[in-house]
Amino acid sequence: MKRYIIFTDLDGTLLDMRDYSADAAIPALREIKERNIPLIFATSKTAAEIKEYSLKLSVNHPFICENGGGIYIPEGYFGGEVDSEQFEVIPLGLEYSYLRAELKSAAEDLNLELQGMGDMTDDEIIGFTGITEAEVPLARTREFDEPFVIKSEVTEATIKKLETYFRNKKLEILKGNRFYHLMGNINKGKAVKALMERFEENSKDEWITIGLGDSPNDIAMFENVNVAIAVMKPPPPGHYDFDEKDFPYLNFAEGIGPQGWNKAVLEIITNPQHR
Ligand SMILES: [Mg+2]
Known part of the structure; x- marks a missing residue:
């Protein structure tokens, strides 16, 4: 059928x-x-x-x-x-703790201000997403993907640089509605x-x-x-x-x-x- x-x-x-x-x-x-x-x-x-x-x-x-x-x-x-x-x-996907560490290395190596969800306050998460306070812990229960924002000036060149940096580490970034996402090759x-x-x-x-x-x-x-x-x-x-x-x-x-x-x-x- x-x-x-x-x-x-x-x-x-x-x-x-x-x-x-x-x-x-x-x-x-x-x-x-x-x-x-x-x-x-x-x-x-x-x-x-x-x-x-x-x-x-x-x-x-x-x-x-x-x-x-x-x-x-x-x-x-x-x-x-x-x-x-x-x-x-x-x-x-890859483990969350590994992705978090890689995001931090990228910020240092490329001299960019990158903020992962794991480093946001509850209010910041609410501000970015519009979810309720009660939903914040659910959004934080991440396993395979770190959403992040770029606080430095975002140009096409910035994105290219990030993409190349992560690709060399077999990682990928993806643009969603509210965040960029760092994840494994998934x-x-x-x-x-x-x-x-x-x-x-x-x-x-x-x-x-x-x-x-x-x-x-x-x-x-x-x-x-x-x-x-x-x-x-x-x-x-x-x-x-x-x-x-x-x-x-x-x-x-x-x-x-x-x-x-x-x-x-x-x-x-x-x-x-x-x-
Ligand atoms: Mg969508």
């Missing part, structure tokens, strides 16, 4: 960029549940944060955390061995591939993969799904981070964040012609 599986970014995609609400996508979320379509969150958020969103949106499927740094699979989903919180964890696309192998091992279904995102850190995911969809970014009337010329395979959803998400997902999963 042909079945859909949906991979989605959270910040700015399923969740509104400002208030982190998925309300505009409720019709599509309902339809997804009704049709028993696996909905996989693939985000730069930590596992601790995603667990909260999974509860809030009553989604009980595997998820990809920290930009592809790890895959979490709920107990009983594929029958793998689980941790104390009932998740099977597949680590793909991305959402590699995690999508790894997770799809598990789905394929565990079912005879033929999967049609859909991926939704809004930012450059979603490109690797776009490249590893059958149907790639970009949603618009605020402010209204909205714009895309991607150019049709550079991304000819990409579908462009009409609507900012969850509005675009809702429309695009409903169009695909309720339209038999897309099968």
Whole structure:
């Protein structure tokens, strides 16, 4: 049987960029549940944060955390061995403490002012992200990716210098909505591939993969799904981070964040012609 599986970014995609609400996508979320379509969150958020969103949106499927740094699979989903919180964890990225140390070395070696999330006060994190005080500890529970800001003047040359520096150490930086991210040689696309192998091992279904995102850190995911969809970014009337010329395979959803998400997902999963 042909079945859909949906991979989605959270910040700015399923969740509104400002208030982190998925309300505009409720019709599509309902339809997804009704049709028993696996909905996989693939985000730069930590596992601790995603667990909260999974509860809030009553989604009980595997998820990809920290930009592809790890895959979490709920107990009983594929029958793998689980941790104390009932998740099977597949680590793909490098250890957080190592990334933190490398960010500090880069700041020294390149004479740049770089501030990692681990060195931010709670108020600074709230200022950058708009999350609540209660959510700060969840955002700090990082395992595979250090978000950071560049406090020195940011020019294209600065970014190039940083990229080269980290690439020589087999590390990568990625630009998300609010932060740059320092991580191992991982991305959402590699995690999508790894997770799809598990789905394929565990079912005879033929999967049609859909991926939704809004930012450059979603490109690797776009490249590893059958149907790639970009949603618009605020402010209204909205714009895309991607150019049709550079991304000819990409579908462009009409609507900012969850509005675009809702429309695009409903169009695909309720339209038999897309099968
Ligand atoms: Mg995003």
